[in-house]
Amino acid sequence: MLAPQEFTVGSFATATPSSLILPRSASEFPMLVGHIDGILAGAILSEQYAFECIEGDPSGNWAGLIIPDVRVEVDETSVFAADHIAGAPGTMIRSDTRLLLRVKRDRSQVSERAITLHEELPPTDDRRAGFQHWQIVIGEGVEKRVLWKTQQ
Structure with missing residues (x-):
């Protein structure tokens, strides 16, 4: 359950990086918000x-309950060497001072990129x-x- 002060209601355009958007209806989708090169970006x-x-x-078409300042926890038992495998x-992906989420640009799965979820983390070396x-x-x-987790 969420306390009233833990969320707001709005559109994707009003969300901030590190927010989770939860749907209010079947026509909306859960989304994790970050940015790509300073432009607001979300992963459905x-x-x-x-x-x-x-x-x-x-357009403001993407909307729902906005929960700001969520944290991502990774399962250390699912780690792999991302400098050799893209994922x-x-x-x-934990790289330099950032935590990134690999996403699809479109439904083709051919064109991929990464959304920055957290910055200013302690630096890694070149791995x-x-x-x-x-x-x-x-x-x-x-x-x-726990508000959402990957399927295992």
Whole structure:
């Protein structure tokens, strides 16, 4: 459950990076928000459109419950050497000072890119780590709640 102060209602265009958007109806989709080169970008999390990328959305068509400042936790047992393997859409990548999510530009799965979810993390050296399994959480300790997780 969410406390009233933990969310707002709005469009993708009003969300901030590190937000999770949850649907209010069957025509809306869950989305994790970050940015690509400073432009607001989101990854759709529904199975039907899994990890398709939305950028900008000046129309305001994408909307729902907006939960800001969510955290991503990676499953360390699903790690792989991302400097040798790109990883499929939906893979989290820890690189330099960022946490990235691999996404599809469109439904073709041919054109891929990465959304920056978190920046200013402690720097890594020139190696990258990828994670196949991860989850989105809010709160900490006994107050921690999992809002979404990859299928394992």
